[in-house]
Every structure is written in structure tokens, then in C-alpha cells.
Amino acid sequence: MIGRLNGTLLEKQPPEILLDVAGIGYEVQMPMTCFYELPNIGEQAAVYTHFVVREDAQLLFGFNHKKERALFRELIKANGVGPKLGLAILSGMSAEQFIQCVNNEDATTLVKIPGVGKKTAERLVLEMKDRLKDFGHDLLTPYSDSTILEPMQNPTVADTPADDAIAALLALGYKPAQAQKAVKNVSQPNMSTEALIKEALKSMM
Incomplete structure (x- = not known):
């Protein structure tokens, strides 16, 4: 099993990176957080x-911290949650936010993630409550103001940050009209793709 990779970052196309490790390029999907x-x-x-x-x-699938x-591994053990949905959940909210949702039995927030219906959200809250007892607050990622993101598959390569952001939102499960409107509403000169995605997601909460 491949447990850790250390190399040169060759490409960043949300949510996927290409990492050169001793001449071999590994494609790794990562949560946006x-x-x-x-x-x-x-x-x-x-x-x-x-x-x-x-x-x-x-x-x-890649993560900055063990x-x-x-947490991702616990998520995908839950009934009805596969790797794509696990990635979506941890893209849309930080580890801290997810733990808070579970502890507060807040299925409503989880439903905002594309691909998570009411029954799935309620089941997640029930199943994860016991599993999260072993997780301390040191689990949390530095990034804490994320908004609900969704499964990101490979977006098509685009010419501008706005196009890249729209492609990423589409890959996360948002509808074309939603993605285009959200990016247009938050777009400002010289914004990076990551900043556009982050602000667009926040605007849809």
C-alpha cells in the first residue's frame, strides 16, 4: 500500500495534483481543505x-496530516459513503466542522453537500458519533472557514482561473448555472483559481 509520497509538485488542477516522486508522476486527489x-x-x-x-x-487520495x-478512512466505512463522497465531505468542510456537525447532530448542514441526501446525512451523524470519540482536537486542519464542497473529479483544463473554478465546481456536483453564477458574483481581478472556488462555495452556503 502507498501510505505517503514526498516529491515535486508538478501540477495543481483542483482537486487533483501531479506529484513527481523519483521520476514517477503520481496523480492524487485531495480534499479542497x-x-x-x-x-x-x-x-x-x-x-x-x-x-x-x-x-x-x-x-x-491525499491528505496533509495523518x-x-x-477521518477519511472512518468516513468511507460508513454505510453508503464511498471514497468520492468522503472526499466531497472533507472538501466542503474542515475536519473540525464535520466533527461539530456530528456532535451537534446537524444533518441539515451535511445535506448542502452535493450527493448527500437527508437519509445519508442522518445516517452519517448516527454512525460517526461513536467513531469520532477517539479523535482529538489536534485532528483539525489549519484551514477552518471552508464551505461545503463536493466530489471533485477531474475537471477539464481551462484557460482562465474563472474557467478552472467553474470546471472544479461542476466536478463537485454543482449545476452549470449555479457554478457560473457563483463564480461571476465573487470574481475580482487577479483572483487565483483556489480563491475563486473558496469564495464561490462560501457564497452558496
Whole structure:
């Protein structure tokens, strides 16, 4: 199993990165709450990984800290939650926010994540309450003001930060009209793709 990668960051296309480790390029999908903390392209990055093998694909999911990965692993044990939905949940909210939702039995907030219906949210709250007892507050990521994001698959390469942001929101499960409107409403000159995604998501809460 691949548990950790340390190499040169070659590409950043939310939510996926390409990491060069000793000449081999690894494609790694990361929650946006982790993605925001990545260094610049060309710099060294280290990520803790979870390796998923399916009949049609082999996927790597990456995290900045071991306990973020541990929470992801607990999430995907929950009934009806696969790696994509686990990634979506940890993209849309920080680890701290998710723990607060569970402790407060706040299924309403979880429902705002694309792909999480009312029954799934309620089941998550019930199943995760006991599992989260072993998680301390040191689990939390530095990024704490995230908004609900969703499963990010590979967005198509776009020409501008706004196009990239729209593509990422579409990959997260938002409808084209929603994504375009949200990005347009928050767009300001010289904003990065990550900043646009972050602000667009906040505006849809």
C-alpha cells in the first residue's frame, strides 16, 4: 500500500495534483481543505495517501496530516459513503466542522453537500458519533472557514482561473448555472483559481 509520497509538485488542477516522486508522476486527489494548503508548483510537497483499488481504476487520495486521512478512512466505512463522497465531505468542510456537525447532530448542514441526501446525512451523524470519540482536537486542519464542497473529479483544463473554478465546481456536483453564477458574483481581478472556488462555495452556503 502507498501510505505517503514526498516529491515535486508538478501540477495543481483542483482537486487533483501531479506529484513527481523519483521520476514517477503520481496523480492524487485531495480534499479542497487540504488543497488550499499546498505549496506552489515546482516546490516540494509531502502527502499522506489512501490507496483505493477498483475493477476499473486505481486511485490515490491525499491528505496533509495523518489524522485527516484517519477521518477519511472512518468516513468511507460508513454505510453508503464511498471514497468520492468522503472526499466531497472533507472538501466542503474542515475536519473540525464535520466533527461539530456530528456532535451537534446537524444533518441539515451535511445535506448542502452535493450527493448527500437527508437519509445519508442522518445516517452519517448516527454512525460517526461513536467513531469520532477517539479523535482529538489536534485532528483539525489549519484551514477552518471552508464551505461545503463536493466530489471533485477531474475537471477539464481551462484557460482562465474563472474557467478552472467553474470546471472544479461542476466536478463537485454543482449545476452549470449555479457554478457560473457563483463564480461571476465573487470574481475580482487577479483572483487565483483556489480563491475563486473558496469564495464561490462560501457564497452558496
